[in-house]
Amino acid sequence: MGKPTGPIGHIAIDAMGGDLGPAEVAAAARLALDDPLLQSDLILVGQPDVLGPLLTEHGIASHPRVKILAASEVVTMDDKPLQAFRRKKDSSMGRAIELIKTGEAGAVVSCGNTGALMAGGAIRLRTLEGIDRPALGAVVPRANGYFILIDAGANPEAEPLHLVHNALLGSHYARVILGIQNPRVGLLTIGTEEGKGNALSNATHEMLKRCGEVINYVGPTEGFQVFTDHCDVAVCDGFTGNLLLKSWESLSKFFTNTLKAELKANPLRMAGAVISQGAFKAMKARINPERYSGAPLLGLKGNVLKAHGSSNRHALRYAILAADKVIRADFLGQVSRDAVRINALASAAPIVAAEQENPVSAPASDNASPSS
Amino acid sequence: MGKPTGPIGHIAIDAMGGDLGPAEVAAAARLALDDPLLQSDLILVGQPDVLGPLLTEHGIASHPRVKILAASEVVTMDDKPLQAFRRKKDSSMGRAIELIKTGEAGAVVSCGNTGALMAGGAIRLRTLEGIDRPALGAVVPRANGYFILIDAGANPEAEPLHLVHNALLGSHYARVILGIQNPRVGLLTIGTEEGKGNALSNATHEMLKRCGEVINYVGPTEGFQVFTDHCDVAVCDGFTGNLLLKSWESLSKFFTNTLKAELKANPLRMAGAVISQGAFKAMKARINPERYSGAPLLGLKGNVLKAHGSSNRHALRYAILAADKVIRADFLGQVSRDAVRINALASAAPIVAAEQENPVSAPASDNASPSS
Numbered sequence: 001m002g003k004p005t006g007p008i009g010h011i012a013i014d015a016m017g018g019d020l021g022p023a024e025v026a027a028a029a030r031l032a033l034d035d036p037l038l039q040s041d042l043i044l045v046g047q048p049d050v051l052g053p054l055l056t057e058h059g060i061a062s063h064p065r066v067k068i069l070a071a072s073e074v075v076t077m078d079d080k081p082l083q084a085f086r087r088k089k090d091s092s093m094g095r096a097i098e099l100i101k102t103g104e105a106g107a108v109v110s111c112g113n114t115g116a117l118m119a120g121g122a123i124r125l126r127t128l129e130g131i132d133r134p135a136l137g138a139v140v141p142r143a144n145g146y147f148i149l150i151d152a153g154a155n156p157e158a159e160p161l162h163l164v165h166n167a168l169l170g171s172h173y174a175r176v177i178l179g180i181q182n183p184r185v186g187l188l189t190i191g192t193e194e195g196k197g198n199a200l201s202n203a204t205h206e207m208l209k210r211c212g213e214v215i216n217y218v219g220p221t222e223g224f225q226v227f228t229d230h231c232d233v234a235v236c237d238g239f240t241g242n243l244l245l246k247s248w249e250s251l252s253k254f255f256t257n258t259l260k261a262e263l264k265a266n267p268l269r270m271a272g273a274v275i276s277q278g279a280f281k282a283m284k285a286r287i288n289p290e291r292y293s294g295a296p297l298l299g300l301k302g303n304v305l306k307a308h309g310s311s312n313r314h315a316l317r318y319a320i321l322a323a324d325k326v327i328r329a330d331f332l333g334q335v336s337r338d339a340v341r342i343n344a345l346a347s348a349a350p351i352v353a354a355e356q357e358n359p360v361s362a363p364a365s366d367n368a369s370p371s372s
Numbered sequence: 373m374g375k376p377t378g379p380i381g382h383i384a385i386d387a388m389g390g391d392l393g394p395a396e397v398a399a400a401a402r403l404a405l406d407d408p409l410l411q412s413d414l415i416l417v418g419q420p421d422v423l424g425p426l427l428t429e430h431g432i433a434s435h436p437r438v439k440i441l442a443a444s445e446v447v448t449m450d451d452k453p454l455q456a457f458r459r460k461k462d463s464s465m466g467r468a469i470e471l472i473k474t475g476e477a478g479a480v481v482s483c484g485n486t487g488a489l490m491a492g493g494a495i496r497l498r499t500l501e502g503i504d505r506p507a508l509g510a511v512v513p514r515a516n517g518y519f520i521l522i523d524a525g526a527n528p529e530a531e532p533l534h535l536v537h538n539a540l541l542g543s544h545y546a547r548v549i550l551g552i553q554n555p556r557v558g559l560l561t562i563g564t565e566e567g568k569g570n571a572l573s574n575a576t577h578e579m580l581k582r583c584g585e586v587i588n589y590v591g592p593t594e595g596f597q598v599f600t601d602h603c604d605v606a607v608c609d610g611f612t613g614n615l616l617l618k619s620w621e622s623l624s625k626f627f628t629n630t631l632k633a634e635l636k637a638n639p640l641r642m643a644g645a646v647i648s649q650g651a652f653k654a655m656k657a658r659i660n661p662e663r664y665s666g667a668p669l670l671g672l673k674g675n676v677l678k679a680h681g682s683s684n685r686h687a688l689r690y691a692i693l694a695a696d697k698v699i700r701a702d703f704l705g706q707v708s709r710d711a712v713r714i715n716a717l718a719s720a721a722p723i724v725a726a727e728q729e730n731p732v733s734a735p736a737s738d739n740a741s742p743s744s
Contacts, residue, residue, distance in 0.1 A: 143626055153562060156570040190528060190614040198528040198611045223618025227626035239570045240612055242562040246595025247616055248623055254515055254599035255627050258658055262651035269648040276644025279634035286630055 009039065009327035011320060012096040012105035015046035016074040017112020019310045022046060025111075026054035028316030033065060035317070040324045041065040043105055046092040047072060071095040075112055077309065081119035093117060097124050100302035106327035107303035109294065109319050111311045117304065118154055118297055125302040128332065130339030134299040135166045136238065136306070137173050138245055139292030144229040148174050148183075151235075152295060153242035160203040163187070163235050164346045167208060167215050168338055169298035170233035176329040177292075177322060178232065186221030186231030188240065196220075200237065207346040214342045252287065294319030296326065303331060381411065381699035383692060384468040384477035387418035388446040389484020391682045394418060397483075398426035400688030405437060407689065412696045413437040415477055418464040419444060443467040447484055449681065453491035465489060469496045472674035478699035479675035481666065481691050483683045489676065490526055490669055497674040500704065502711030506671040507538045508610065508678070509545050510617055511664030516601040520546050520555075524667060525614030532575040535559070535607050536718045539580060539587050540710055541670040542605035548701040549664075549694060550604065558593030558603030560612065568592075572609065579718040580607075586714045624659065666691030668698065675703060 015025040025044065032038050044051055048070050055061040055068070071092040075084040085094055093112050097120050099105035110117050122134055135151035150170040155162065167185045174183035187205055189197035197205070197220065208217040221231050226244075236244070263273040273280070293315035294305040303326045307319040387397040397416065404410050416423055420442050427433040427440070443464040447456040457466055465484050469492050471477035482489050494506055507523035522542040527534065539557045546555035559577055561569035569577070569592065580589040593603050598616075608616070635645040645652070665687035666677040675698045679691040 141626075143629070156562060156568075188615055190525060190611055190618075196528075201611075223615045223620075224622045226619045227622040236615075239562055239573070240615060243560055243595045243608075243612060244615065244619055246562075247598040248595075248619065250596045250599040251620055251623055252627070254513075255624070255659075257515070259631075259651070259655055262654045262658075263648055265651065265654070269651045272644045272646070272648025273651070274644070275647060276635055276641040279631070279637065279641045279645070282634045282637070283631055286634075287627075 009041070009106035009324070010043055010099070010104060011040045011323045011327070012043045012045055012069070012099040012108045013320065014093045014096045014108065014110035014112050014117075015044040015051055016071070016092040017110050017309075018307070018316075019077075019111075020312060022050050023054055024311070024313050025316060026051065026058050026060075027313035028311075028320060029055070029066060030058040030060050031313055031317040032320040033060060033063060035321060037321060038324050040106065040327055041067075042320070043067055043069050043096075043099060045069045045071050045096040045099070046074075069095060069099070075116045077113050079113055079116055081113070081115035084113065084116040085120050085123065094120060094124075097121060097302070097304070100304075101125060107305060107323035109305045109307060109316070109323050111307035111309055111316060111319070114153075114306055114309070117306055121297050121300050121302070121304040125300040125304070127299050128301055128336050128339060130343050131165050131169070131299040131335070133162055133165070134297050134304075135162075135169055136241075137170060137296045137298050138241075139177060139295075140245070140248070141287045141292075142227040142229065145232075146178055146292065147226075147231060148178070148233045149236070149241055149245055150233065150298070151238040151241045152245050153238045154297060155237065156239040156242075158200065158237035160200060160207050161343075161346055163200070163204040163237065164207050164211060164215075164342060165299065165339070167211070167217070167233065167235045168342050169335060170235060171215055172331055172334050172338070173296060173298060173326075174232045175334075176325055176331050180232050182216050183232035184218040184230070185215050185233040185235060186218055186225070188223075188226075188234050188236040188244075189220045190222060191220070204235075210348050211342055211345045213345060214338050292318065292322075294322040296322070299335070301332070303327060381413070381478035381696070382415055382471070382476060383412045383695045383699070384415045384417055384441075384471040384480045385692065386465045386468045386480065386482035386484050386489075387416040387423055388443070388464040389482050389681075390679070390688075391449075391483075392684060394422050395426055396683070396685050397688060398423065398430050398432075399685035400683075400692060401427070401438060402430040402432050403685055403689040404692040405432060405435060407693060409693060410696050412478065412699055413439075414692070415439055415441050415468075415471060417441045417443050417468040417471070418446075441467060441471070447488045449485050451485055451488055453485070453487035456485065456488040457492050457495065466492060466496075469493060469674070469676070472676075473497060479677060479695035481677045481679060481688070481695050483679040483681055483688060483691075486525075486678055486681070489678055493669050493672050493674070493676040497672040497676070499671050500673055500708050500711060502715050503537050503541070503671040503707070505534055505537070506669050507534075507541055508613075509542060509668045509670050510613075511549060511667075512617070512620070513659045513664075514599040514601065517604075518550055518664065519598075519603060520550070520605045521613055521617055522605065522607060522670065523610040523613045524617050525610045526669060527609065528611040528614075530572065530609035532572060532579050533715075533718055535572070535576040535609065536579050536583060536587075536714060537671065537711070539583070539589070539605065539607045540714050541707060542607060543587055544703055544706050544710070545668060545670060545698075546604045547706075548697055548703050552604050554588050555604035556590040556602075557587050557605040557607060558590055558597070560595075560598075560606050560608040560616075561592045562594060563592070576607075582720050583714055583717045585717060586710050664690065664694075666694040668694070671707070673704070675699060 189201040
């Protein structure tokens with residue numbers, strides 16, 4: 001399951017979701033097929049009377065590597081996750097996920113309702129042997145490259161072992177998507193000294209230290225290190241991860257908007273901005289979210305990639321290419337093999353922690369400063 | 373305690389801490405005294421043989437509004453918080469905090485070891501009646517203004533009532549420092565629909581809804597809303613808050629460095645950047661952390677302001693002016709009056725929550741997406 005079905009894999013695309021609708025999905029399919037890197041075939045799942053004309057429009061109606069699978073219903077952004085699957089038996093999202101279950105597709109890509117995709121993926125596919133719960137990954141630009149943030153929002157509460165699983169899933173995803181052979185894994189916490197985080201991060205730290213055979217754990221990662229070249233996989237629970245990721249997007253917008261407003265404040269500044277516009281374009285390309293818009297729901301018995309709801313054709317194209325990479329790299333097989341080992345390592349006898357100062361009545365983190 | 377002692381207040385300044393040392397503190401004292409807004413007198417606490425010549429250098433050795441209080445020892449950045457206070461009985465930080473306890477000063481400003489300041493403040497001053505624990509505030513720029521993030525790192529674990537206290541402390545600090553009469557309080561969480569966060573945020577949400585008489589609660593705030601004009605006080609636990617704040621600082625540096633590198637990539641871009649340099653200066657001023665570098669440790673029986681360890685004279689000047697505002701506004705009296713009311717409201721019978729879909733076996737947050 002999840003491996004290429006035959007000489008090449010198949011990617012099931014939920015063609016009805018997303019803010020921009022099926023027209024953008026069809027355009028993305030064309031872009032992906034034109035990309036020499038794509039090795040998988042595409043199965044667009046949705047309403048044939050809608051999709052047919054769109055494929056014709058993009059010149060891929062009779063393309064040998066595209067087919068349409070009929071699904072009459074659409075999960076909307078307003079649908080509640082579980083209801084979407086219980087009530088809409090013939091949804092494009094549900095049918096796409098089923099193609100993974102039957103082995104007809106090696107991955108599914110959707111820019112539809114995230115909660116529904118997570119619920120549907122978890123219920124229909126279940127998790128890989130040894131992995132308790134799925135986690136959302138996200139690829140984020142930083143100095144000298146990119147890192148994987150995991151969990152970016154699948155599970156708001158977590159136990160230490162879940163974070164260890166996130167570390168494993170994130171490591172393999174970094175190998176496949178970022179091409180990093182031995183990705184450095186950091187545990188997001190406050191205070192780089194041992195024992196300075198919260199109960200969850202401290203317990204996870206102890207577990208991760210025992211998993212050196214499988215995970216290249218580089219230790220606690222503080223907030224100020226996140227956008228430096230410090231780690232390739234940043235591990236946290238889904239509550240923290242989602243707040244971090246979305247607030248970073250919010251800050252980037254604030255930063256960009258403020259800069260734009262200042263550059264437009266008078267004719268002189270505008271003239272300068274026109275002259276140096278290459279810098280702004282390069283900057284935009286550098287931190288372009290389209291390039292890595294496929295947030296994978298990792299840990300399931302099947303590759304499920306969530307693209308941003310507002311994904312345009314370019315963002316979707318990259319999500320399709322990411323799915324292709326994940327299929328070809330046998331991501332699921334790699335995780336499955338390591339999951340058994342990591343569970344044994346994580347549950348081994350704990351290494352005795354170094355003695356620490358642990359004040360009772362006072363907040364005493366040397367590193368909990370917002371400012372030092 | 374904490375109120376102005378006489379017609380004007382006194383600010384105790386730990387003059388020996390900080391990365392830039394006492395010379396920068398002396399320079400900041402001069403800048404603050406030159407500021408017509410400053411109404412309090414200054415007490416510089418530290419080694420007289422070091423401070424004396426520095427005050428002479430800045431022309432304030434015999435200034436009527438400055439005096440030196442001798443303290444022979446210095447808490448270093450490497451000192452462990454509790455040890456710093458147990459072993460260094462005559463530290464500048466410890467003596468400065470004592471001036472609050474004795475009523476000789478209405479506030480203390482330090483750019484020294486954060487953990488030691490928090491531990492010392494909590495142990496020597498204790499918390500205000502009705503407030504369980506102190507919290508660190510931080511002023512952060514966003515669209516159309518600034519907001520207070522609280523707790524920015526004092527307590528990595530929190531109970532719902534602690535977050536309600538953070539909401540109260542943050543509200544009064546926003547009034548004093550940002551001049552907002554009825555600050556909007558948002559609870560940082562994932563998913564704006566009720567019941568979509570974690571156990572802590574959901575329980576806190578229920579409590580905050582009952583505190584409308586005292587707190588202008590505008591509901592859950594998602595990450596993507598943080599840098600929009602959505603709330604004036606963003607409430608969270610210290611683990612989340614510290615990771616958020618430090619990662620924002622890290623992202624800002626990454627953003628700025630990337631932009632600088634792109635603008636320097638070739639002569640044309642450099643020329644354009646010179647022409648529009650006013651925009652970059654304005655941008656820097658807009659998001660200037662110096663302006664709000666005093667992170668208050670709120671909730672203690674005394675006003676304790678932590679300035680960034682690397683604070684320069686300008687940042688320290690603003691921290692001193694913030695301390696002055698806090699003293700004059702009787703921040704402590706205001707919080708004390710409301711703390712009793714808010715504890716009664718928060719512990720009142722809960723309002724029955726609306727029925728929600730709450731899947732058991734699946735991750736099902738509609739809003740937990742990193743990307744939608």
